[in-house]
Amino acid sequence: MDKLKRKAVNSENKETVSCPPSFARLIWTEISHDKFALASFILLVIIIITVFAGASFVDPGTSTKINLSQINKAPSGKFILGTDSAGRDMVGQLFLGARNSFLIAFGVTVFCGVIGILVGMAAGFFAGMVDNIIMRILDFLAMLPNLMIIIVIISLIPKYNVTTFILVMTAFNWNGIARLVRAKTLQQSNLDYVQASKTLGTSNLAIMFREVLPNIASIIIVNLTLNLAGNMGLETGLTFLGFGLPFSTPSLGTLISYASVPENMQNRPWQWIPAALLIVVMMLCINFVGQAIKRAADAKQRVT
Amino acid sequence: MWKTIIRRILILIPQVFLISLLVFILANFMPGDALTGKIDPNVSPARLEELRQQWGYYDPWYIKYINWIKNIMKGDLGESTAYKLPVTRLIGQRAVNTFWLALITTVLNYIIGITLGVISGRYHEKLPDKIIVFYTFFALAMPSVVFGLINIFVFSFKFKWFPVGGSVDVKYLAGTIPYYWDKLYHMFLPALTGALLYTVSIIQYLRSEIIDYKNSDFVITARSKGVPENKIYSRHILRNALLPVASFMGGDIASLLGGSIFIENVFSYPGMGKLFLESIQRRDYAVVNALIILFAVLTVLGTLLSDIIMSAVDPRIRIK
Secondary structure, eight states: OHHHHHHHHHHHHSOOOSSOOOHHHHHHHHHHHOHHHHHHHHHHHHHHHHHHHHHHHOOHHHHTSOOGGGTTOOSOSSSTTOBOTTOOBHHHHHHHHHHHHHHHHHHHHHHHHHHHHHHHHHHHHHOHHHHHHHHHHHHHHHHSOHHHHHHHHHHHOSSOOHHHHHHHHHHTTSHHHHHHHHHHHHHHHTSHHHHHHHHHTOOHHHIIIIIIHHHHHHHHHHHHHHHHHHHHHHHHHHHHHTOSSOTTSOOHHHHHGGGGSHHHHHHOGGGTHHHHHHHHHHHHHHHHHHHHHHHHHOTTTOOO | OHHHHHHHHHHHHHHHHHHHHHHHHHHHHSSOOTTGGGOOTTSOHHHHHHHHHHTTTTSOHHHHHHHHHHHHHTTOOOBOTTTOSBHHHHHHHHHHHHHHHHHHHHHHHHHHHHHHHHHHHHTTTSHHHHHHHHHHHHHHHSOHHHHHHHHIIIIIIISOOSOSSOSSOTTSOTTSHHHHHHHHHHHHHHHHHHHHHHHHHHHHHHHHHHHHHHTSHHHHHHHHTTOOHHHIIIIIIHHHHHHHHHHHHHHHHHHHHTOOHHHHHHTTOOSHHHHHHHHHHTTOHHHHHHHHHHHHHHHHHHHHHHHHHHHHHOHHHHHO
């Protein structure tokens, strides 16, 4: 209510501005007005910079090589977060793990975004037969028990690594975004500006990517941001169950899976609690920022 | 009404067919065949070869597929190589556990969701609402694996209020009252963990519905007639706001019955989700295939149920 009032007052006092502010500008206004979002944004940037910088300075000798003389050491001056059951330094593993988890989630989100935009726009723009076929495929994908099929495929791939993992996750996660893009494109393609462009003889591709896409970009960005958090959760879960990254590649999921041994869970919390906290904090931050972007994308909820 | 349902069912048939085809293709990539579990030194390779011929190992794929579907229709899903049990019996044993867990989770889910949703909508933008909205963010950000582990760490290890895992203590005799009580006790923490996370969608939906209805005409009329505020919420607003939430039930129940893979594994609860992972690790593919088909059918039925509930409570959908 408060926001609406403020908006009403603003629109009375100001003259109408002919040039609408850019989306980046809107996001920034929205984030800087919301203390939570601003704090999350700063925290997220700090975490990501620390993790990436930390991961590139990590000493592979202490954090990835097995060292039998340093097994299960509690946190101390030498190992700030202690060591695991193979004598590896937890700080280094945390940096590497967080970086890998973030990169995987990011990769999956970007791939899903690209496929979703292409398929969704094709369905929404050409409508008719194309739309019908694509929608039936999407309906079918929505029916699948995704998680189980991802697990089965991962267990069947003989030599899987980060790339195959990203591809398998992408293959079963792009339908949500495609559905959204389709709905938005359908809406836009009935508007006058698209009809006008068509009459002027602009090619379909040019209309789709130069005219429709910028208009639906904000809602896509919102969705992808929220998906990023979801994908991090999914990666962690799959790796925790043993169907994500191979054990030698640390990710937040492998670190959290130390807790599946009761002894570690109860007596060596330094092995898994930092990773658990880090993923929750990162996902919370991404969600808060995502919500702020969502408000920026929706003219009704915007601050200014 | 009936027309809608029948049309929905007709759409489902090709989908189920495609899913079965997909599982069949996946099954062909899986190593081993129906005889893998029967290989032992007393059976000669020649005899195995003969059995393979007899059981259609060398048939073309479409004949295999048709036979496979025929067997499923007859309820024969093969035999588990790890347990030496028919798959249907094995799944049946685990399905009971998953069913009870799903039931309790659903009940907790709706109790928590409706309570918090109503409070949040009623005290919109006030302190209780802000706390609940923050909670929904928190629950959305929480991977179920992490939440489950933290709950075990806090409630089972630190406070020792709940057991660490499993479904029932061995010291109780099956069928006695303490036995069921103990089962319930083992189920409570996993069910609560699931419910606290899944309930977010109910809270968010109910909250926005209530906020929408708050200033609608019929509420203003009721208020001006002097209906007490509590009654307005329980009789007038909630009845309307709950309708769409009811339609979530189909999907929720299906996904829960499908065995929440994460929750069951974190709590090592012997349901279908845990059976699925165990079977994959043991390369017991007959069980894996049967579970995928079962879950796909459950999802399909859940969607159907949601649609039916929706068209039953909201006539506008039927007309379309």
